[in-house]
Amino acid sequence: MSQYKVIGTRPIRPDGADKVTGRAIYSADLQLNGLVHGKILRSPHAHANIKKIDTSAAEKLPGVVAVATAADLPDSQDKMADLGEGAVNLAHLACNVLAHKKALYRGHAVAAVAAINPHVAEEALKLIKVEYEVLPVVMDVLEAMKPEAPLLHPDVFTDSMGKKADKPSNVAVHLHFEVGDVDAAFKKADVVIEREFKTASVHQGYIEPHVCVALWNEDRRLTVWTSTQGSFAARAQVSEILQIPVSQVTVVPCEIGGGFGGKISVYLEPVAAILSRKSGRPVKMTMNRTEVFEGTGPTPGSFMRVKLGATKDGKLVAGEAWLAYDAGAFPGGMIGPGCMCVFSCYELADARVDGYDVLANKPKTQPYRAPGATQAAFACETIIDELAEKLGIDPIDLRLKNAAKEGTRRVDGPVYPKIGLVETLEAAKNSDHWKSKLEGPNRGRGIAAGFWFNIGLKSAAAANVNNDGTVTLIEGSTDIGGSRASIAMQLAETLGIAAEDVKPRVVDTDSVGYTDVTGGSRVTFATGLAAYRVGLDLQKQMCERAALLWECKPEDVECADGVYKNNGHSITFKELAGKLHHTGGAVVGRAAVDAAGPTNGFGVQIADVEVDPDTGKVTVLRYTVLQDAGKAIHPSYVEGQMQGGAVQGIGWALNEEYIFDREGRMENASYLDYRMPTSLDVPMIDTIIVEVANPAHPYGVRGVGETPIVTPPATMANAIYRATGVRMRELPMSPPRLWKAMQK
């Protein structure tokens, strides 16, 4: 029997009815009196100096109420702004929102128009005359690193680590981590495998495009309704870009149709704000799908060289990784996690990792679910598979032999606390899937492991007790994957009441304490911790009320399972709630945490595939995702995260990629041509939740959402190898590419 009453159950999600009936309010649903519509003019060139922008004809078009260019943005110094999930260079952020002097990628925003309807706004865009000086384009990460490559940023800038480079180059950041004596260690190895890998740029593929509404009030207060992963992060960016105090900006987080890391950075919000300031009207801006692809951030493509050495008995002795990720037009920030995660599943006393964040004429890259880890794991985990084959060791056993555990030090420094990789590998070994036979031609089974560190960071919450015994919970974490439920359940558990009796509510930035982004797999962990602390705060006050009733000391009131007791008296939470009006009024609880991450999520995935020898098409026959969730608060949503991450990873593995022509034009900027998997492309994904409690959380929660996307490309490549004998080292392993490889 579970030690919990609420945690581990599967109540109906609080926002379920609203979502399925269409009542949930997304930014696009917003109607305001006097609303006008904004549109963005985007650069047709992937690299060009902007000599002149003439907006006069557009301004004269009847129905146009405002036109904006980078000239309307205040000068941004080269300073770093903390957006909750890492710092960004403010000048770059502003320049990505509206190009200043240079267009750095095709689709880069150059100007904007607001008009009485979207059609007039589009007509007006055509009247804006931009004089470009077209520059040579660099698209490939290795090309961009060459000294003779066209430079995106002629100025030296402060990188995301706060450092200034020596001279301008397209290498925005170079990271280096090293432990032990790597060269000596490789000499001890009986087998050394070194391989090169390439992965394409892929998009997060959220369903809802970027949409926002901004209203710049007469008293200079700005309200922004937007689809964002972090209302406070959006507030910070808007306030920094526009150089107005955060208290002047209210961000109302509307429902969000997916983000996966792609809805942390702002794009439209500051532009809509300027158009609203200039027109005095609320401005709505909506991207179409092509704008989403061309104007917002994919996650990096990469070139990687990874080398592993092992002894005959399967002990890994040395590792080396050289990772170059394309940053897009501005420093990207995904290389750091790539370096952290490349060898993170294994004990490696001697290892070296070099990481390069490389500028290219592509949209600025953005996080995508475990950003940077999937690429690195693709490299490492396929080499592990090759090693297992070469050494004649079962791939699970090889991983178990070298698995990171409590006390293992990672190449980038941290020493793991209690983690669950061994337990997850063992669960895989004992799984029906692994134990079952896979028969038939052109079929193969692959396995791989994956890691994402998960963050903690800052969350606030508050709660109010209703006199019917229910509790409203105020939180600042935008709910993308069911976190209203998983946070409310933790409060319910703490108070000993039913899940249904907690009514969660995601509110705007004026109505809750500072809360970091919904990202980094932090929400159920950190905002959940805040909810737990709110519960303790409420409980303390409820004890005081019971003490008033019984004329005893509050500290003498015992509370367990939602029942308050003292000296023969006993009252339930619900009954006590009914007496609040007569014992001092409302009971309000609050908490703010800066939660200690990482929570270290490990996963293992198993894939059975069949490869069509005539076309190279890969069919997934069976797929199992195993993961250490610490403690699954709402198992359905944990399973949903595991399934969703795996499917996104399968898409990344098999089909997804940005296809650019020589001038940097994306040739497949629509969901017809950018091939994400649909429900017809994958089987039902099986899930096995492993629970190795996180000691840093009262209910043992670890982050869940990101780990499952780390493993699929490696898992699929390993399965494809077993089916075809071909080792694929480039993503996507699309039919033409795989077919070609199979022909060799």
Next chain:
Amino acid sequence: MSQYKVIGTRPIRPDGADKVTGRAIYSADLQLNGLVHGKILRSPHAHANIKKIDTSAAEKLPGVVAVATAADLPDSQDKMADLGEGAVNLAHLACNVLAHKKALYRGHAVAAVAAINPHVAEEALKLIKVEYEVLPVVMDVLEAMKPEAPLLHPDVFTDSMGKKADKPSNVAVHLHFEVGDVDAAFKKADVVIEREFKTASVHQGYIEPHVCVALWNEDRRLTVWTSTQGSFAARAQVSEILQIPVSQVTVVPCEIGGGFGGKISVYLEPVAAILSRKSGRPVKMTMNRTEVFEGTGPTPGSFMRVKLGATKDGKLVAGEAWLAYDAGAFPGGMIGPGCMCVFSCYELADARVDGYDVLANKPKTQPYRAPGATQAAFACETIIDELAEKLGIDPIDLRLKNAAKEGTRRVDGPVYPKIGLVETLEAAKNSDHWKSKLEGPNRGRGIAAGFWFNIGLKSAAAANVNNDGTVTLIEGSTDIGGSRASIAMQLAETLGIAAEDVKPRVVDTDSVGYTDVTGGSRVTFATGLAAYRVGLDLQKQMCERAALLWECKPEDVECADGVYKNNGHSITFKELAGKLHHTGGAVVGRAAVDAAGPTNGFGVQIADVEVDPDTGKVTVLRYTVLQDAGKAIHPSYVEGQMQGGAVQGIGWALNEEYIFDREGRMENASYLDYRMPTSLDVPMIDTIIVEVANPAHPYGVRGVGETPIVTPPATMANAIYRATGVRMRELPMSPPRLWKAMQK
């Protein structure tokens, strides 16, 4: 120099820009997808049995989406529901919302229709066939008390004091208060004056009519956007009438265009909820002005007999009052305060008060600014004036001689703590107005005193510190008269920051702790107290953060005037706020209070009038309002309350009245015919704020909003007497009535 930095200053109101630019969202502004419009069918008879309602033809009209009658309301037991400002009988509340079996006044809601637009809804109303059995009507309070009068409620019900009567009658409540030996005391008097008074029903005259939008969600959650004085009171009523838990109902308080007591009871909200439940659509309902007059509550008309005895030297020795207030169609609740306030300005060791709440075929009465006190003060204060004249004593001196003070016991029981009547009378005596000469024919100067007890009750608040040093303040008190400012200022004062650095926000019932209605002059006092406590809570946490920075004990950090200090270290609130992200994350404060009222507001008013002998028209030449505010947080809003209350009282005194015909039809149900004073009818009202600190509030605040309406009818009657020699004892003192009296 003031002891305060923020309190007593006059910052710009936080909602000012929104109000003057039309951006503020009132319920009528609300647009929701699929919105339909509801309309109410009202009884054309003031008293009738409802034999049958046939809605079938209306239901068939194209465009109609739902029809509702009382049959759609759950059976309401005869139980009392606590609405924050007094209990109400639930069956009566429900029956007032949709008539059940009987229509009790002309305009009583009988059925409702929702349709795709208001015009179709109106057409549909015409298709509803109601079979009435018309009953005899009783409109006058004395007539209604006669045994042979038509009975409104044949059943005996529980009155608002929780008592059941012996037998059915139109007397809903009889109250009796007595102290000392009244009959003996009267024998000691040298002068005894006994007079009879009549006052008409008057309306609160808010600008915005009743409007609401209700959305009954598929998951049975109900959201109501409405113009209300109390979001939690509205939630309680809706939940009680519909018999669903309060946690199933969210009330979003939109901006409110005046209430004055008339927007505490619900009318449209439960009906809109039912129409939404039946149609699956959000339903908007808006009253027109005639519906407001005929379908919502005026404040009671009255018949009063008051007797006072005094010795030659001006000592009041005995008082007796017999007050009968018309309740309208259901028990009213205003008679209690009437009894409390009739002699409340004076020390009277021997006094007796009888109060009757009397049913009549008029809309159910509702509170109107100091409900019940104005009528009673009209009676008492004109007799005091007559006594002063008879005894040859200055009317201020007579009042000073008998003025209530700390320790005075009121006839209904309470003993006053520190109060400011004497100080206010002395301020009147020393005022330029009182000391100036009034010359010319047909002119006269009147003076009167008034009292309202003011309530305390329950308020909650929360606050979040932004990293720019500003604070957002979450409150549940709907802002009618500038309370966002007056509450925010108290938090700013507590924290030692600028008024502009607190950003107040009135939120819905899910987002703040239980907060009683905006009424009873309680908000600046009680919600202000909550804001002060929130400030202390924030300050404690800020000290902890400073202690972290300086590695000292939190209790060793001193804080004064927004500066935190320890051992040579010093940091301002703003600087410390900037460090929150690195010292543990958000700082969130919260408080809930059940504030100890009453706060006892006393006022004195002086009027100079000129009466046109040919028409009886009264022109106000000069008018001064003096009042003990305890401490004026934002003096402009205190002055505004004093001016607004006085002007409403002048309207009540001179012109306002419900004019009914014999069948109970209101003949002046529009603002063209119901003569409220406009800016052309009154001079600029002078104000003198007296500040005798309330010991029960850290800044000394007393309630302010209601006291100023108590005095005008008596003040005006006394002034008219001095101008004409005619003692007016019936309201309104309209030109025809005054002219007639002047002819005698």
